[in-house]
Amino acid sequence: MVAKGSISRDPSQKGSTGLGVVARAMSLFKGRKSAFEAVAKPITGKEKVEWKASFCSGCHQPTCAMKVKVVDGVVVEVEGDPKAATNQGTLCPRGVALPMNLYSPYRVKAPLRRTNPNRKLDEDPGWVEISWDEALDIAGEKLKEAREADPRSIIYYMGFGYEESRVRWAHFLGSPNSFGTMGPLCPEHFAALHLSGVMLDRLDMERCNYVLLAGRTFGGGFAISSSSSRNLAKSVERGMHIVCVDPKFNREAQFGEWVPIRPGTHAALGAALLHCIIHEIGKYDEWWLKVRSNAPYLIPVTEQYLDGSRVFMEDYVRDPETGKPLVWDEEVQGPAPFDHGKGETYALEGAYEVNGQAVKTCFQTLKDYVVDFKPEWASEKTTISAAKIREIASNLVKEARIGDTIHIDGYEFPYSPACIDIGRGAVTDGLGTQTYKFYCAVNVLLGNSDVPGGMQGCQTMNQKPWLAADKDGILKAQFMMSDQVTGRPFEFPPNKLAPEWLFPAGHTFTPLIHDIILHPEKWYVDFPVKVAIVHAANPFASNAKSEVVLQAWQKIPFVVSIAYGFDEPTQLADIVLPEDASLERTNVYRLRRNEKDCTDENRGLWGTLVKRPAVERVYNTLNCNDIMIELAKRCGALPNLYKEWNEKTIDNMDPLGPDWPKALSEEYKLDPNGYYTWEEVVERKLKSDFGPEAGFADFEECAFKPYRVPSIKETYNYYYAPENSIRQPLYYHSQAEIGRRLKEDLERVGVKLPGYESVDELVKNYSGFGIWFETPDYGTTEEYPFKVINWKVHFMTTGNQDCVGNPWIQEILDDAIADLKRVLLHPKGAEKAGLKEGDEIMIESQWGGRTEGKVHITNLIHPEALGIGGSFGRKGLLRNPIALEGPCFNELLYAYPPAIDPISVALCNSPRVKVTKK
Incomplete structure (x- = not known):
């Protein structure tokens, strides 16, 4: 195991909050100053300068190859790699800001155990640093107990935060409860x-x-x-x-x-x-x-x-x-x-x-x-x-x-x-x-x-x-x-x-599971949730009304967070297992489809990306995949994990052609009774795909190895x-067929449907042609004169790399879009509400949620709309305070029918709202 770091935490301080907690968070930085002092040293010309090949993990498609400048073991610069056909030497601020991601003082720096039993977002958990072995043993034992009693009692949250190896953990544990x-x-x-x-x-x-x-x-x-x-x-x-x-x-x-x-x-x-x-x-x-x-x-x-x-x-x-x-x-x-x-x-x-x-x-x-x-x-x-x-x-x-x-x-x-x-x-x-x-x-x-x-x-x-x-x-x-x-x-x-x-036919069930955890009888669920694991995901920042999620989590006996920083799930965890930052990781990713838009330049451009650590670990962290291997070993699920990698594939490493191995080729399969580190698994995958001589060295000059579809005509599926x-x-006959079956099944079991007055109210949505009716949040009313809207924000479109807590990125956003963390209103809407530029307001949803913000008046929004961009207004005592800034759009949503799409189960993101001046 990695040696224990030098951070400490006094359990007697578990009840304190506010500036004292932040000050103690900064104190966790002690003992690891060498990297930061090295950045500040005067240049003598005798430094060891290296350029390391890597790739950025800052968005949903981690395919931008990078060159990382390392001086005497310290990352000082990151730039796009012109040798990579994917990004052609360009790199957005998410990649450029990776040094701040690596050296952030707000990272989780060692394994931690909660001593304060009260799980709250505004209360100090009372963290105590423990060894890796102790942390993994505690978490592994809880998982083992839950698996043996009822695997369904385990819930696993995953997300885009670690796209290149989003392991479907629940499958290996035997649980059907895996939620993105x-x-x-x-x-x-x-x-x-x-x-x-x-x-x-x-x-x-x-x-x-x-x-x-x-x-x-x-x-x-x-x-x-x-x-x-x-x-x-x-x-x-x-x-x-x-x-x-x-x-x-x-x-x-x-x-x-x-x-x-x-x-x-x-x-x-x-x-x-x-x-x-x-x-x-x-x-x-x-x-x-x-x-x-x-x-x-x-x-x-x-x-x-x-x-x-x-x-x-x-x-x-x-x-x-x-x-x-x-x-x-x-x-x-x-x-x-x-x-x-x-x-x-x-x-x-x-x-x-x-x-x-x-x-x-x-x-x-x-x-x-x-x-x-x-x-x-x-x-x-x-x-x-x-x-x-x-x-x-x-x-x-x-x-x-x-x-x-x-x-x-x-x-x-x-x-x-x-x-x-x-x-x-x-x-x-x-x-x-x-x-x-x-x-x-x-x-x-x-x-x-x-x-x-x-x-x-x-x-x-x-x-x-x-x-x-x-x-x-x-x-x-x-x-x-x-x-x-x-x-x-x-x-x-x-x-x-x-x-x-x-x-x-639902797309996502995450919005509903917290009400199900709180009220299982209403949803006819006959088993409790005993253990929750969260990695590269945030059910608070990607959901409605954080209070409901909080109440559900307070009901779960044991929570494990595999964490980069002190976000909301980590604030509430019982055991925290700190993971490597992007520049400390060994990882692999397969560009295996025309992921986002199609031009002759990039359509049919696929390939493999590999990265190794650019520098030694700054803190006492591990690669998340090694953490999962260790947990699987302790709870008895390691053979299941190896079987998945042997027979299917490492996640996001699909074959690029019919002659490529589906997973690991026969000579490189994992022994179910053996033990392999993540580096060994990745290297076996590279040899399976590219031959026995292949390995990490093939990606030292450029992190991206391309594979192209032979001709442009073969990139249009009409050709095939x-x-x-x-x-x-x-x-849409398939929709109508699902609707007919659903109506028959629901009428047969004859139970009360959560959120619906009748079977027909739900089933009508499966019509083979689209239908129109006025939903409960349609239009505006005298009491709720606005419809709130939301949009993604450049440079932090997902939760990857904690962009919301990266000061370099937030500085760019604040300078480039001065009204980004404001509440946008059209002049007509502002006049109707009696508001002026800069007014501080309270926004309240028809579903009861609230958030606060400052008004910005603009013609670039619909007169009936109230705009809140991005995913700001985060919570957590030990995270960078800049992440707490801005209004929180999600608090205005409601994760329950009728405030969802009855087919996709997506949250309805434009409820009616009203505003009051503070």
Whole structure:
């Protein structure tokens, strides 16, 4: 084990708070001054200067290769590596500020044990430094006891904070309770899963000419910066037109146009765009709809209402002999199975009779449904003028160049350079999934998925064969999150904390689990949570109302935090296991998909990144993977961990082609009865992938080893599955099927549903076409005259590397965006509320949460909106005080129905709020 450090803490001081605690935190710095004194030494020219290859872990996609300047063992500078094709020598402030991350006095410097039994965010835990062996023994024994009694009693929180090795710990422990804290405000996978078959989609910025950004941004909104800014600039320079539909003016709008929208009403805009394209313009990609979608499929003519909403829950009309969906083939003047022909002769419109049953095509059903969603109707909902809605619809159709093709590397593709790019700002409300269904239908009408100019699935077929149709001819979702398309099996009583029985297509359950821990009987959970482990995650900073999370954690007998700094989870832990900073780590990451945006420069650019410690450890820390190996050994789960690495892969190290080993090759597999350090595991993976001579030395000159898809045409998935080989949903039959099953299952068990008055109130949301209804937080009222909104902040888009506590980054943000930690109000809104610039206010949500802030008045926000950016206003006695600054948006949210999307379970991020002057 690493030798015990020199910090100390007097347990008798456990009840003190305030400046005394901060002073004692600074005192933990003693005994480790040499590194900092070395920085201040005068330069003599005799210093040992080294440049170390590394990569930055500061965002969701840790692919920026770096060069780290080390002088006499001290990091003095970090810059981008020009030899790396990923970031081409550029590096954003998250990487540049890594020296402050490494040498921060606010880090956890040694293993700690709590002596104060009262878990509170404003009370000193009374930390006592202990040895690594003691800390690991205590934590390991608690895990062992919980595993032997009931593995379900263990809960593991993971997040983006350590993207390159986000180990699924709960799986190795035998617990089904693993929760990512990164998804409650980011359910942005519906379009990619249904239209591209994978979890992520991105815009073809090389060939798109017109894009409607619906609540999405490039770079900051993607949580990366390796190439997005450069790609945006090039796209704008070549003439791509950007239309930003958002309650707040963003950086993309300055290169195009801004269309302010009332928060929470994107579904109405999507419905109106469908009306305009189908009924007023009358032009859409008929070939794509007939050959590439389920638009010609026949469904029964019915009129069904659930909880007051017109819904579409019908199954396809099927062939009695084969069970295949039927179409109406105009060539034979009758019904035929969908795969009877290629599709050009199938009817898009029309009502027919098949086997004595009245039927319509899916397209005709949609056409009839959207007839009343006129721009004038949508204008009342969205505050966007009817003329503007018609203009957007017209431009989308015109710029889509319907019927055009383009040749790339000798292959002819359909060419559709216009689309709607859908992001979290548009879909984090009670109608979020409905918004997806409306907007995605527009993209299907334009025929722009996985072809040049449109939206692209992030993984390409040459990596491994996966593009395939289901039994009905519809593209199957594959890999991660595919169960959000198919729905999860109904299991009641539930065997896990996640309420999948109630939300079978949910994206994230983290917002709800704390209410479940507090009230298990209400959610029909019959086991307690006894141990919680948290690493690279923060269920307080990524959730609603911290008080509810706090109460749940106070109920958990034992909490382990694998921690970099003293954030909220660490403040409340019983045992703290300090992890290495980014520049102290050995790690590996696989760039295995077109992660964020697509250009010819980076599409099909994959590869492997490896880093070793740039300097010796500053404090008494360990690599988090070694911590997990040690815990697994002590609780008896080490063979399970090794089996996972042997048979599947190190997390985020997927193979780059069919000839690559899936995990560890046979000669480098781990002995279940052996013991391996993390460095040994990584080196075995490198040898498995690159041969017996491979190793860390191959990455000493540059941390990134590239792998490129052979040609540009092979980066478009249409190339692998052309014409009618797969079809996309215009009618979301999978949603309707999940809804039908769910209604049947819930009515069968007959239990009271938490948060819902009836089964129909929940099930209506699974309609095969999008629906519109006024949610409980729709619009404003006299009591709550504003809708609060939130957006990601550049240079701290996720919790990686504690950017919120890094003074270098915060200084840049404070200087560049002086109003960043203010509360934004439009002049009309400020006048109505009687507020002026700089006023200190209290903001209160319709759900009861509160936060405070200072007013900044700006025209760059919707008149009904109140804007709070980023994730500030953090809590914790021992963290850098700069992290505590600013209003805390999350306190205004509510993690319970109806303040969630009933399908994705995402938090609704625009509740009504009121303000009072302090």
